[in-house]
Amino acid sequence: MPQLGLLPRRAWAALLSQLLRPPCASCTRAVRCHSQGTRDLSPQQMVVREKILDLVVSCFKRHGAKGMDTPAFELKEMLTEKYGEDSGLMYDLKDQGGELLSLRYDLTVPFARYLAMNKVKKMKRYHVGKVWRRESPTIVQGRYREFCQCDFDIAGQFDPMIPDAECLKIMCEILNGLQLGDFLIKVNDRRIVDGMFAVCGVPESKFRTICSSIDKLDKMAWKDVRHEMVAKKGLAPEVADRIGDYVRCHGGESLVKQMFQDPRLSQNKQALEGLGDLKLLFEYLTLFGIAKKISFDLSLARGLDYYTGVIYEAVLLHTPTQAGEEPLSVGSVAAGGRYDGLVGMFDPKGHKVPCVGLSIGVERIFNIVEQRMKTFGEKVRTTETQVLVATPHKNFLHERLKLIAELWDAGIKAEMLYKNNPKLLTQLHYCESTGIPLVVIVGEQELKEGVVKIRSVASREEVAIKRENLVAEIQKRLSES
């Protein structure tokens, strides 16, 4: 028994809990400090993130979207029966006051709730925000339990496939803009998926669960998916094999035409509707100049329950494995589809508002960009400071404080060391290690002459300028660089 007298009781308790704690699952530390599947973002990571999010949001704005936000948690009843088999992954809050709440699982369902509750019939909006899913975290693949989503959606009754084509155009613009390498967008239609199930002989009650299995084809081999459908979900083997023939099909616009001729599929009304819309979609994609990026893929099913029409998913064709770069398995980097029934689920009278949208998998994109920067040893500045206010002499704190306030008030990004008497060398090193380009130096000589020195960190050149011209001179230099 340790001598409790040596340390206060609370310190012992803390020490013991430290010793008994398992290692952290989210970082490399020996004691657990994060909830599973969550992590902090360092300043370096934030800089990369900000650049990527800026590009994504400016594309959304280019297409006329408005911003909006919804709370992090919703009444649980608002989220139930919207996600299908994934619902179990929702985070619930403890009942602390009679309300049953859950953290939002995506940004689409809260958007649909917003439209219904405000009786909005038409809206083009984007939403960047965190969502939470209790998935088993496999951090190497870039899957976290807390992650950021960037969504763009078009709600409203419009002529067919025009908003849908724009969603695919946006995905192309963003993936081109991010320069992640070559990509492909798989498209399909829920009505074709359901039609295919029907003509293959899947009982209607099993449509959604078989759809969830098919959705795993990008991560699992066909034989494993087949096994799941037959052994776990009770599908007849011959039915599974018929599905297998279809889901191997992928191609361009010509495959749409081919499927119109398919002896079984062409007998199904739903499938024909889906094929008709895909034909129109390809027409518009050709006008947008992006048809060659799009592949009609019968294996694409999308896991979420709420899709009703066209669905799509963008995949990188090869992960960027240039000289020395480790390959990184990333899966899809953007996805979406049409969900015409979701808003109606929130409306007391069931009034529908057709919607189509997309979500950018920014978390995976962050990982790719970070890994690439690591491989190439790229560094980013984590601050934007333009000027360090420095002194070579003791007892110049007051002068530095007056100077820096003047710079701040003029909108110049400036720092100083929080020491009464820092060494000049320490101050210059600080500029070099943090990338500050200019130093303003005030010392005894300068004070006497009514000047300050401006030093360029890169060239080490120094010039003396009049104290009263300091702000103008710095602004001039910054606008030139």
Add this chain to the structure above:
Amino acid sequence: MPQLGLLPRRAWAALLSQLLRPPCASCTRAVRCHSQGTRDLSPQQMVVREKILDLVVSCFKRHGAKGMDTPAFELKEMLTEKYGEDSGLMYDLKDQGGELLSLRYDLTVPFARYLAMNKVKKMKRYHVGKVWRRESPTIVQGRYREFCQCDFDIAGQFDPMIPDAECLKIMCEILNGLQLGDFLIKVNDRRIVDGMFAVCGVPESKFRTICSSIDKLDKMAWKDVRHEMVAKKGLAPEVADRIGDYVRCHGGESLVKQMFQDPRLSQNKQALEGLGDLKLLFEYLTLFGIAKKISFDLSLARGLDYYTGVIYEAVLLHTPTQAGEEPLSVGSVAAGGRYDGLVGMFDPKGHKVPCVGLSIGVERIFNIVEQRMKTFGEKVRTTETQVLVATPHKNFLHERLKLIAELWDAGIKAEMLYKNNPKLLTQLHYCESTGIPLVVIVGEQELKEGVVKIRSVASREEVAIKRENLVAEIQKRLSES
């Protein structure tokens, strides 16, 4: 009993639950749709928010801060014993997998955890993020259970009061920048508060709980606070009255000097330390040119447990009640202080990292600005669209699609109506109602001549330009406006 046969069972259940639901506490709708104290943010609100956050963040960056982020929830044990009497307001998550989690209550404690876990000894960072508190929501005053915080903190062992003075400078820059009207920053020091308690005869075990009472002085009258301290917290009436004499004191630098001479306070070592630091602080604030905005106020206590030194809180001196504007009670709009012990609570060996920081109460600021805009009938554009691609003729969808893709690819913000054959008037009305300044028009005549028309929505002037010069011409016009 309703005839269940007429509607599907699920529809009946939905209908019943709608009927039984109480009205929503967060909005004006008849059915409950939001969790208490949370709300959606409309595109209009988002535009106001973005402008305010931009101003705040650019000030933080001007002072050399790096960005960072932490998860929305933490292991509950990380947050306990940090907030004092407010801890009961934390949102806990349901135990769904053996981890006890809570939503973050502020951004300061996660920052301290981050520093300790990563053994960071020095850091200047900002953090913009949501936090959650189960306070009884009084929405008119701008208090929500989910709200945004904007924090700036300086961690590290530095010479006294230099970072502290910078925090106050930042608060002034932001409040000046936002043009909310005149403001005042109250400062005090926890050591002066504790010293005052000691010399008044408060038992040490009651310091923190009496501190919480004193903190309510901005919302409650002295006699109610006195009653709480005496009747509920068991303080002797004469002790309460002695405190009462002190907390009525407020003034500038001269009050600091006066308190140095106070017969009781000057006998207390802690209080003297605090007064010494405040004297130095006022010296630096004078150099920064902001001393006149600062008031030494002995009634300022700050509710949170973790403060150890200087504390401050900014209040608007009068809510902006110009012609016709309704007065809005807002309380403090920014606050902060020094917390030198918090990081040590997370370090296994108790190593301390001194910190000082501030938090901008943006939620209240949003409310003030929104209310002002409402009063003055100010409208904001919620999109940034520069060009509408339109046509006066039928069957011009293909031309519009080609045209708009060209604009998007050139980075121009463009929209079109999602109709095969929209009316020209509808298209022009859309520009007027959403503030789009330019229309690109393509019709039969234009197509034949290889031109397009550019129309200015404001002046209604139209000019025909060559199709191939379209992008350049629009870019020219946009750069001129």
